[in-house]
Amino acid sequence: MGKKGFKYTSGQYLYLNAPYLSVYEWHPFTITSAPHEEFVSVHIRAVGKWTKGIKKLLAPEEEGTLEINKQKGPDGKPLIRLDGPFGAASEEVFKFRTVMLVGAGIGVTPFASIIKCLYHLKKTDSKCKIEKAYFFWICRDMTSFEWFQTLLRDLELDMKETGNTFLSINIYLTQRLKEEIREEYKIQQEEMELDPITRLEARTKFGRPDFDTIFDELKEAHIGEKLGVFFCGPRILSKNLRTFCMTKSPKSKKNGAKFVFHKENF
Structure with missing residues (x-):
């Protein structure tokens, strides 16, 4: 339109x-x-x-x-x-140097606009605060979101051409697959330049994200920072992420990143 x-x-x-x-x-x-x-x-x-x-x-x-x-x-x-x-705009996203974006199921939809906007600002606005964005996409059936895969493919190609690697793409497929099918995918992932499922350079992982480990890694990688965590999806996962943000945030900046949780309501 x-x-x-x-x-x-x-x-x-x-x-x-x-x-x-x-x-x-x-x-x-x-x-x-x-x-x-x-x-x-x-x-x-x-x-x-x-x-x-x-x-x-x-x-x-x-x-x-x-x-x-x-x-x-x-x-x-x-x-x-x-x-x-x-609806409330996601202006808070642009106030952090580092953000963690988590979309589950249909909750991934609003991140299409947010990611495109972030990337546009990163390319055109010298005052853009964002330095790194970690995007986690959790989906049971990716065939319903082929348009989103196309968006990510375009971003990957553009980032490769410009040398801008501010966006880290992490995709998790939760659909139950037979073990032999999973193994076949893993073999193809090792042999092919692009992921056989999404056609992205980012490799699809099977199962749910280990957020306990992910938060620990980000906590160590961004010591002294406030890291914005933005989520859209099921209530149970929202509750879990909020808990991680509280329990993983250190009392002292010297001991790691502080996580600030935002539940996006779309």
């Missing part, structure tokens, strides 16, 4: 309405574009009646196609109506 007259910041969401499908039905979606981009984007998974209807409206003829600048539905009414933006 064009963004003329629509101002937002990373981490916000909007509501969409399609009059042809339902005049009164509005659905919330996280904004996945970044403020510096010349468009506004959301990513919609076609899993229900309304979202499948949207998919058909936007690409009625052929699977995987999209009619650009389509403004009216079959009934002559506006194809899409938009309300927003809503």
Whole structure:
């Protein structure tokens, strides 16, 4: 969508309405574009009646196609109506030298905008405070997030060309796989330049992150710093990360990094 007259910041969401499908039905979606981009984007998974209807409206003829600048539905009414933006912006992210970004399941969506915004500022703003961002993506089924893999691939290529390695990508696949399938993936990971699952240079790990060890490593790597931890996902993991932030933060700066937890509500 064009963004003329629509101002937002990373981490916000909007509501969409399609009059042809339902005049009164509005659905919330996280904004996945970044403020510096010349468009506004959301990513919609076609899993229900309304979202499948949207998919058909936007690409009625052929699977995987999209009619650009389509403004009216079959009934002559506006194809899409938009309300927003809503939600607290993730401005706190930009106040730290080092951040830890954790997205689990659908909770990864808001980090699309945040990561793009961080990288844009890192490239264009000499006053940008961010020096290092550790991104952890925890997902059971990555086939639903191929668009996000594409975003990360583009970032990897750009970072490789510019020599900017501020973003560390860590991907965890929690889907239960047969042992022989896991072993086959591991063999392919060793032999192939890109990960066989995501096509990224970052290797996919199987299972859940060992946050106990991860926090210890970051604590030692960033002694004396305040490290911002930003999370979006299930409540139980949010509770665990908050606990780690409290228990792993030392009383003295000399003994390691202090972790500051932020639960992102999208």
